[in-house]
Amino acid sequence: MDNEINILNVPIHNITKIELLQRLGSEGGTVVTPNVDHLMKLQKDPEFYGIYQTSTYRVCDSKILIYASKFLGQPIQEKISGSDLFPAFYDYYKDNEKITIFLMGAAVGVAKRAQEKINAKVGREMIIESYSPPFDFEKDELECQRIVTRINESGATVLAIGVGAPKQEKWISKYRNQLKNVKVFLAIGATIDFEAGEKKRSPQWMSDIGIEWLHRLFSDPGRMWKRYLVDDLPFFWLLLLQKFKLYTPPFSTREEFVNWESPRLGQILNKAGLMSIEQVDQVLELQRQKPEKRFGEFVVELGWLEQETIDFFADCLTELGLSKHRHPLGYYLYKAKLLDEDQIDLILEEQKELNMRFGEIAVMKGWVKQQTLDTVLDYLSEEFKDSFVA
Structure with missing residues (x-):
């Protein structure tokens, strides 16, 4: 089992960069890179916390966390930031034709420039496609599905996404099961800007002593001042509390997160007539035994529902009423x-003859339960309901 160092309720894998690179090539997995800002967000965001807990690798992105681990008496052996890991990854696998990368993030045109520069470095078309999504793309399900299709059609085996935390981690978590060819998921933050030459990284000496954040603050004060001078400062107080065993985690264990997330999905599926109370209880019991697995994973493994059904009720259903697009x-x-x-x-053919609503015919034929139909309609905003059921 990997050695993990727990800082503010986040277990960080204590492995070297070369170990990580070797494992990604042989086993695949999802990599997140905790830093001080992530750890503070993880104190407040249970969804983000759950995604972190189920990621394959959580590797240290911050020299400050290295210092923190030493302060706690459990030193992390190496800093592996996303902006160091990604170039190391493509250099390590530059001669492996099976490794192809889809690059996603940054402003329009920036990812394309990064693609061209990286391919020139490695001497082949390793970055087979790149895409810079529009602002707030994650709120547009149609746009997200277009991206999924684009990634799948590219044949890429690696997705490197840099759209900021926690957006990039949440996007990976939501859509990774739909990305059939991708084996490695890298959440890499501002790395695409660095690779394209759009932004400059701090001098190496600043990174080495842990003041890279100061370079970023002076480079972009309008965006960074609140993060570094307000949002992240409580980290040091919480670290002191942890040192003296006075820190109270917002989510004590992965199991506690499970207890927050899973009953909600179970209740929705039960309300929709897709799972019985007994089935929900059975899955929750299985999850208590294996808290690293998600509720939906057990349901699919048991053969009760398809993955697409789980994804819809877990991720898409609650967004229906907020969507700008009507279907x-x-x-x-x-x-x-x-x-x-x-x-x-x-x-649709029978609608013309029977003068009945779409949902009514689906229920009449026994293809969809009335409970299921009612549950979907309950999540639609009132102004759209009539057009949806017609």
Whole structure:
């Protein structure tokens, strides 16, 4: 088992960069890179915390965390920031034709420049595609699905995404099961800007002594002052509390996070008539035994629901009422894998003859339960409901 150093309730893997590179090539996995800012966000955001706990590797992105680990008497042996890991990764695997990378993030045109520069360095088309998504892209499900399709069609085996934390980690968590070819997921923050030459990294000596943050503050004070001078300062007080065993974690264990997240999904699936109370209880019991696994993973393994159905009710359902895009009800039932294309076509044909709503016909034929239909409609804003059910 890997040696882990716990700082403010976040277990950080105490491995070297070369060990990590070797494992990623042979085993794949998701890499997140905790720094002080991440640790402070993780004190408040249970979703982000859960994603961190289920990531494959959590490696130290900060010299300050190195100092903190020594202060706690459990020194982390090496700093592995995203902006160091990514160039090390593509250099290490530059001759491995099976490793191909989709680069996602930064402003328009920046990722493309990074792609060209990296490919010139390694001497092959290792970055096979790049994309700079629009602002707030993560709130647009259609845009996210276009990105998923684009990544899948590229054939990339690695996704390197730099859109800032916790956005990049949440996007990976939400869509990784749809990315069929990707084996390695790297959350790399501002690295794409550095690779493109859009922004300069701090001098090496500043990074070595742990004041890289000061360089970033002076380079972009309007954006960075609040992060470094307000949001992150409580870290040092919390660290002192941990040293003297007075720190109270916001989420004591992964199991406590499970208890926050899983009943909510179980309740939704039960309300939708897709799982019985007994099934929900059975999964929760399994999860108590293996808290590193998600509720939906057990449901899929047991063969009770498809992964697409879990993804829809876990991630997409609550966003329906907020979406700017309106789609027919069949679109959502298809997305949840509750109806197939043939069933949708047949319902649309019968609608012309029966003068009934789409959902009514789906229920009448026994393809969708009334409970399921009602649950989906409950999450739609009132002004859109009539058009969705028509």
